[in-house]
Amino acid sequence: MNFLFAPFTDNEFLRLSLVATCIVAVTCAIAGAFVVLRGLAFVGDALAHGVVPGVAVAMLAGFSGVLGAAVGAAVMMGGVGLVNRRYRLSSDTSIGLLFVGMLALGVIIQSRSSTFAGDLTKVLFGEVLGVAWSDIAWQTVAFGVVAGTAWVCRRPFLLLSFDEGLAETSGFPVRRYANIMLAMVAVTVVASFQTVGTLLVLGMLVAPAATGALFGRRISTVIAIAAVVGVASSYVGLLVSYHADLAAGASIVLVAVVVFALCATSVELRRWWEHRQDIHHHHDHPHFHEHVHH
Amino acid sequence: MSTTDPQPVISAAGLAVGYGHRPVVDGLGFALYPGQLLVLIGTNGSGKSTLLKTLAGLLDPQGGEVSVLGERPGTQPSRVAYLPQHPVSSHTLPLRVEDVVTMGRFARHGLFGRLGAEDRSAVGDAMRRTGASDYAHRPLRDLSGGQQQRAHLAQVLSRQADVLLLDEPTAGLDVAGRRLVADLVQEERSRGVTVVMATHELSDADNADAAILLAQRVVAQGVPSEVLTDASLREVFGFTQPH
Numbered sequence: 001m002n003f004l005f006a007p008f009t010d011n012e013f014l015r016l017s018l019v020a021t022c023i024v025a026v027t028c029a030i031a032g033a034f035v036v037l038r039g040l041a042f043v044g045d046a047l048a049h050g051v052v053p054g055v056a057v058a059m060l061a062g063f064s065g066v067l068g069a070a071v072g073a074a075v076m077m078g079g080v081g082l083v084n085r086r087y088r089l090s091s092d093t094s095i096g097l098l099f100v101g102m103l104a105l106g107v108i109i110q111s112r113s114s115t116f117a118g119d120l121t122k123v124l125f126g127e128v129l130g131v132a133w134s135d136i137a138w139q140t141v142a143f144g145v146v147a148g149t150a151w152v153c154r155r156p157f158l159l160l161s162f163d164e165g166l167a168e169t170s171g172f173p174v175r176r177y178a179n180i181m182l183a184m185v186a187v188t189v190v191a192s193f194q195t196v197g198t199l200l201v202l203g204m205l206v207a208p209a210a211t212g213a214l215f216g217r218r219i220s221t222v223i224a225i226a227a228v229v230g231v232a233s234s235y236v237g238l239l240v241s242y243h244a245d246l247a248a249g250a251s252i253v254l255v256a257v258v259v260f261a262l263c264a265t266s267v268e269l270r271r272w273w274e275h276r277q278d279i280h281h282h283h284d285h286p287h288f289h290e291h292v293h294h
Numbered sequence: 295m296s297t298t299d300p301q302p303v304i305s306a307a308g309l310a311v312g313y314g315h316r317p318v319v320d321g322l323g324f325a326l327y328p329g330q331l332l333v334l335i336g337t338n339g340s341g342k343s344t345l346l347k348t349l350a351g352l353l354d355p356q357g358g359e360v361s362v363l364g365e366r367p368g369t370q371p372s373r374v375a376y377l378p379q380h381p382v383s384s385h386t387l388p389l390r391v392e393d394v395v396t397m398g399r400f401a402r403h404g405l406f407g408r409l410g411a412e413d414r415s416a417v418g419d420a421m422r423r424t425g426a427s428d429y430a431h432r433p434l435r436d437l438s439g440g441q442q443q444r445a446h447l448a449q450v451l452s453r454q455a456d457v458l459l460l461d462e463p464t465a466g467l468d469v470a471g472r473r474l475v476a477d478l479v480q481e482e483r484s485r486g487v488t489v490v491m492a493t494h495e496l497s498d499a500d501n502a503d504a505a506i507l508l509a510q511r512v513v514a515q516g517v518p519s520e521v522l523t524d525a526s527l528r529e530v531f532g533f534t535q536p537h
Contacts (some may be wrong), residue, residue, distance in 0.1 A: 168403035171371030
């Protein structure tokens, strides 16, 4: 059993990583539940890549990467809204345009750096093993903001996930609350990219929440299951990466996706088994079914 | 369409409705009083849903005048309930029917108001009346189209509104379901609720106070027997009703 705990008791950097990824997992569970229910995965991905140029400028200019990421996310959100309204393009086209544009801009800015490859890798894949207490403090603040926003706006967010017309006619303006939801996802991305990176943060947003949506019947249950899956994936992913010498951020996200795949398969198997039982029951009791149908 | 009541619940004069700057229908004029039913009939794309969305406040009027409960549409969310055509999310939403119906009460409480015994009673009553109480604890996505539509109807009824705007409420329902909708509409009208309903069922106009036949223009409007004539039906649909 020692191999399960020793890496964390023996290494302070790994303990810090575990704390950071657990905070990120719970934050992503809250935002991710609404991303999955409202179908915002592509926007989430775009926001994650939208932060890249902001972080690149911050690195070159020597100020906070979190601040740069926040500016990048704000530009991305504003840009998507503008292209949607002005040019009447479908939202996936406008999101896709800004997504690749911002990523390309980020890589170009980063290429001015003397340590281009190393810095870009940090941004895209995170630096989970280099977490400091100051990062954890930021992530805790972000968790508070996301949890508070989700609690206050739980009714309009639920209505938006069901039907925009219902939200609007219930007195919750769609544009206002859709923007607040996007801002909540942006805060989550900005708080998470340092640990799992901008390429993989979508995995933490979507995979645990999708697992939650397989089993949860209320938004609170979806979030709770997503949080448990996210925290467990963080622990198992860090452990696997430590013992097998694998990339930590990618290991965490891969575990979360594998958990979803296993859960989805178990749901399918259960459905198949129930269907099979129904057929057997029908063969054994044909008269009963005849009676029911009549 | 007039009674002795001087204040119509819904009134429109020279109303033009549409998307963006493109009108779909114009020249709409009517006045509805408490307990009255207006039925909108027409082909797909004729403007039925566009008019309902305008009355719900989801689309701005393109011209003319319109008021709902004496004010601009969309300004009294707790008194007007709108049933959209089948929401796409119904196929993916993991939430239980009871919770989906409870969403109908959010308009009365805003962000922070607490849901209480009165709300639970309204939700339970709406689910019982529509038959949705039989699957109250099942996820919406696991239900058939007809069962989902009953849940959506329960959500609208739970709002206990003064105005119901129903966009094809019988879509996906079997004969019993269509009968249920007709009975529910009658029950709501008997307690003074004003109903505007878009439908493809000509029989829905049987008990209506007024009907509007649309084909991207107003083909006919007024008392149903004068609107749904052989000539007007042939003009819009290419066939007439069996007599």
